[in-house]
Amino acid sequence: xxxxxxxxxxxxxxxxxxxxxxxxxxxxxxxxxxxxxxxxxxxxxxxxxxxxxxxxxxxxxxxxxxxxxxxxxxxxxxxxxxxxxxxxxxxxxxxxxxxxxxxxxxxx
Amino acid sequence: xxxxxxxxxxxxxxxxxxxxxxxxxxxxxxxxxxxxxxxxxxxxxxxxxxxxxxxxxxxxxxxxxxxxxxxxxxxxxxxxxxxxxxxxxxxxxxxxxxxxxxxxxxxxxxxxxxxxx
Numbered sequence: 001x002x003x004x005x006x007x008x009x010x011x012x013x014x015x016x017x018x019x020x021x022x023x024x025x026x027x028x029x030x031x032x033x034x035x036x037x038x039x040x041x042x043x044x045x046x047x048x049x050x051x052x053x054x055x056x057x058x059x060x061x062x063x064x065x066x067x068x069x070x071x072x073x074x075x076x077x078x079x080x081x082x083x084x085x086x087x088x089x090x091x092x093x094x095x096x097x098x099x100x101x102x103x104x105x106x107x108x
Numbered sequence: 109x110x111x112x113x114x115x116x117x118x119x120x121x122x123x124x125x126x127x128x129x130x131x132x133x134x135x136x137x138x139x140x141x142x143x144x145x146x147x148x149x150x151x152x153x154x155x156x157x158x159x160x161x162x163x164x165x166x167x168x169x170x171x172x173x174x175x176x177x178x179x180x181x182x183x184x185x186x187x188x189x190x191x192x193x194x195x196x197x198x199x200x201x202x203x204x205x206x207x208x209x210x211x212x213x214x215x216x217x218x219x220x221x222x223x224x225x
Contacts, residue, residue, distance in 0.1 A: 048213075049211070096166065
């Protein structure tokens with residue numbers, strides 16, 4: 001089965017940039033999506049198709065994907081960005097949905 | 109804007125079958141992939157499976173022997189059945205819509221199901 005690896009935690013000061021990575025074998029050839037989940041809430045899609053933003057997702061959220069790593073970048077981090085972030089893809093050879101283990105973003 | 113709402117028992121006994129229903133409003137089930145995703149307390153997201161409106165299904169291999177996802181009981185609903193549950197199946201269960209982009213674009217609010225005697 002296909003495995004997505006995320007760091008358990010990332011810390012960043014307000015106003016700085018946060019990078020959250022998602023590692024997978026040749027992930028650059030796949031379409032990666034990112035979700036933000038705040039405590040007690042359902043996840044919310046913040047980036048899809050590696051780098052597109054759905055309506056309502058702030059411009060501060062961006063994504064990239066190459067080689068074996070996809071990255072979610074959050075610019076000018078705010079206290080309200082503190083949440084868990086998950087990467088996800090559709091593994092085309094099995095048609096399975098795969099989630100990364102999640103990264104807790106702490107705003108210092 | 110499609111909305112999804114999970115319903116079903118919040119408490120299930122060990123070895124019994126967990127059954128949940130998702131009601132879809134504001135859109136038709138006749139397209140897209142309709143999925144169930146769960147999240148054990150304090151842990152990450154786990155995909156359970158989906159069905160496509162044409163009737164095809166696909167399940168997480170780790171749950172495949174115990175899970176069934178189907179359309180109904182009403183035409184704007186789809187259901188999850190997970191048999192032989194144990195405490196490890198205690199989780200918040202989400203129903204969700206997967207768009208053609210393969211991203212999960214819409215989520216229900218989630219329902220906590222506890223497996224306990």
